Amino acid sequence: MPAYETLLEKLRASGLKMTPQRLAILRQLADNDRHPTAQDVYDGMVAEQPTLSFATVYNALGALAEAGVCERLELGGTVLRFDPNLDPHDHAICDGCGSIRDVHADDDAPPGRAPAARAGARERKPRELTGFHVRRVERIFRGLCSACRRGGAPHDDHQPGR
Amino acid sequence: MPAYETLLEKLRASGLKMTPQRLAILRQLADNDRHPTAQDVYDGMVAEQPTLSFATVYNALGALAEAGVCERLELGGTVLRFDPNLDPHDHAICDGCGSIRDVHADDDAPPGRAPAARAGARERKPRELTGFHVRRVERIFRGLCSACRRGGAPHDDHQPGR
DNA sequence: CTCTCAATCGAGAGTCATTCTAAACTGACC
């Protein structure tokens, strides 16, 4: 969960211009573990920047992702999500309410095995797979969050299936 | 890679009606390891069923997935893909050409560790993750296929990024 | 064989997230 200053530093280092729109996006992303969609980011920004265009949000998020300030997540479903957390980690997605939660290597493990595999599994180094050059491994845990398991009906904090 | 007869058997067992459209879809899916999109399936069908509607393909694929005859894959990107292979397996996606390839537990392993983790990793049993009830674990290897590594320019067998 | 009813199909419109386009703006440098 990088703080605003951390993201700002990355943006500065990337050589991209520091426009008010981009800074506002960083503010939206800072300390945000909800994996916001472009829509979420836009919604959070229009209050302070009423003239903001949707296309700008897409452009800026794209540029930031390109520059390594945040990460584009394509976790299935039709929407792009953005994650300021660049540490290697996995995601748990609730089939009920659609909420997404980070799963870190040091998170609690299923009996006998860490979710992100004890050692050497999540290293960012490329690996081989008969000719296929692996650059990145994504892991997605799908299931039900505690809230959705309890109340049969999902509590709609997030957008459900569609 | 289930054969046509296998899929047919599953469809029969599901209690769904065996319509010509559905049988044609099964024919498209049988022995197909290319993870076709709805569009691909449709393209393969219009030749023999020129009156076919796109909506029918979506309906039928949805029904088949629901019935457990095939699997809906949401591997990121904007398109749904369908996979007749229901065995637990992972997917390797080429960042260059977008091709998708199955990765099985017994596939060649990165030095010292199997892609689908030697044992107990891909079992279908639910697991715990502080309150999160894991039903399914998806793993996606992203990187470059051998063809894209060789020729710098991706060979466009499949749709590239977008 | 004819009816009836539910399941399914088909055409086209609708929805939604995202991308494109072209014009306007901004700030740095000459």
Add this chain to the structure above:
DNA sequence: GGTCAGTTTAGAATGACTCTCGATTGAGAG
């Protein structure tokens, strides 16, 4: 002031699905 690259903006376009609703089909009843 002029020029240029990088950005922003509005709005149109795109593409993948989804919905609606009337038409068709087919299994079983009579």
